[in-house]
Amino acid sequence: RFHPEVTLADDIALAMLMTLKNSLAGLPYGGAKGAVRVDPKKLSARELEELSRGYARAIAPLIGDVVDIPAPDVGTNAQIMAWMTDEYSKIKGHNTPGVFTSKPPELWGNPVREYATGLGVAVTTREMAKRLWGEIEGKTVAVQGMGNVGRWTAYWIGKLGGRVVAVSDINGVAYKKDGLDTSLIAENKSLSGPSLVEMFVSKNGAEYIKNPDAIFSIDVDVLIPAAIENVIRGDNVGLVKARLVVEGANGPTTPEAERELYKRGVVVVPDILANAGGVVMSYLEWVENLQWYFWDEEETRKRLEAIMVNNVAKVYHRWQKEKEWTMRDAAIVTALERIYKAMKTRGWI
DSSP states (O other): OEETTOOHHHHHHHHHHHHHHHHHHTOSOOOOOOOEEOOGGGSOHHHHHHHHHHHHHHHGGGOBTTTBOOOOOTTOOHHHHHHHHHHHHHHHTSOOGGGSOSOOGGGTOOGGGGGHHHHHHHHHHHHHHHHHHSOOTTOEEEEEOOSHHHHHHHHHHHHHTOEEEEEEOSSOEEEOTTOOOTHHHHHTTTOOHHHHHHHHHHHHOOEEESOGGGGGGSOOSEEEEOSSSSOBOTTTGGGOOOSEEEOOSSSOBOHHHHHHHHHTTOEEEOHHHHTTHHHHHHHHHHHHHHHTOOOOHHHHHHHHHHHHHHHHHHHHHHHHHOTTOOHHHHHHHHHHHHHHHHHHHHTOO
């Protein structure tokens, strides 16, 4: 994470979340987080490269393709992973692509990684829609946030049969009752979030609502907060009309708001389950790199989808057994149990 306000406390909390997310997904990973306190937007391309290579040199003794495998987070991307991979490989004297994931395809990355998190959120939404309504076809969806996660969530929801009727960014909402043409997202990959919202208005005939918070009050079956944390709070939870909330972002629902939603019969699918597609894809890329054998894009998607489907089923069944629990309770307990059993088997506890 390259961010001007990062703290050690943030890193510790994020490392714990990654531990739970990896455990829940059944991946052979622990969990960690690293960061540099910097605003990458204020750096030139050369300065950003120097920072990335310097960071790789600094942590080189602590990482390795069977030790600790970093991937991008806030403020970092595939290009930064490429610089770090190159720097670490120079230190080792040979190519070691498995030490970093989410690399460009030219450096043994996988093209699915670009949209993996959004695809995972969409698959999770489909699986939950099947359990609540029997299918996702025709169910209305609103996606808050048009960054990488939000845009690809909207795209894949459309591909899987859902009807995305509203998307938002920090400036406003694009709304169309009959459904937005989400295929436009793949055709306009270079557009930023605000530009995507404007595109739906100009090319798709959507209505523009200037207030971005209006996304929460739109009458839809599914609401997907996919931007930042704490957007559904005690002061605005009353606006939510959706019966299903799927957390595409990390921590978008406060505990107070979640309690209120469950009182009203609204199901909240927690972030450690719903947005795990990114780390699942990192795992798949790592496996490819270790064996120098690569799947094509379709095969990779199938493998990612299979893991997400299994995860949803596992948490859902656990939740159904414990009537007083939320889905978040079921997910966290399931993850912690796997960690506990592994530690106990090793003789640590």
